[in-house]
Amino acid sequence: MALPVSSWNAVHTGPNHASRQCSSCLQSPPALDACWAATSYAWPWTQLVAQFKFQNDSAWARALALLMQSAPGVEDVLEQVDVILPMPLSAQRLAERGFNQALLLAKALNPHKTQALTLLKLRHTARQSSLKRSERLLNLAGALAVSPLRAASLRGQHVLLVDDVMTSGVSLNTAAQVLKQAGVQSVKALVFARTEV
Template identity: 50%
Template structure:
């Protein structure tokens, strides 16, 4: 795996470059963070948002990425998932990270997808085909912009990649993904 300035590029990314330019993660998805994130996300405890955002903000290169971004976009949930959880965990993180730059209306979730956790990479990629779109009236405004995409966990990167691809098609110049935790599973 080649290393660039402390960052590791995996073989899959070398063969099929992702749509994001950079992905920054605060921690590995393991003890104690996996439990905290599960409590936050699946047990309806939005109180974790501030703590997890502070953890992410303290990660090297996150602060400069947020400062350089013109818009911060949380990964949207489907209506069904939003009803189940009562909140969008990525949107809460984004609000704590960059309140004045967050836009919840640019990136749209077109359809509900099967939960990504537990699916192999190939199925995750199929699962997310045509899952995201850019709000048509807002697409032209993304040309040349530096964006930050926010999500809570990155496993294979399929969700972030699918979202970033539609933002690239709209003309985004640079996309940094920020996640609280990153797994080693692919």
């Protein structure tokens, strides 16, 4: 089931694939061109995502990716994009968790288009979910970057960002800004679940 992704400054894509924008998006257009979510971040998905991320149960990646892929319109997007980029983790968070859940999801969606080391997290930041919306932008300022070794190959490309959960949309939109500054033509996103607004 695809849900509208109405959130902070994000393009809304509903079940009928028609894009709509809220008034704040019209006043200040987001860098993220569109976003799809397979489901709402509610029971039983909250427990499943927690098990996947925090209890080292990476075997869930394939099943979650299958649900993501089945959201209306997503198969076409996966075919159309040139590159799939997982939202990166800081070195500290990666060491704590042992794996990047977004990378596992991206590889399960399409291993051939997935690039693991193109979008980088330069420094460790507080968890976005622990912050107020106004603090999330400051938390990510200067934290994301495109690898200098991969920047040239991204110019003019259509990119899909992948993550497990979308809350405010700040992380995805910040990543989209960084990618567009590097010359990416379009940036869309696909998440397993999104919080209700």
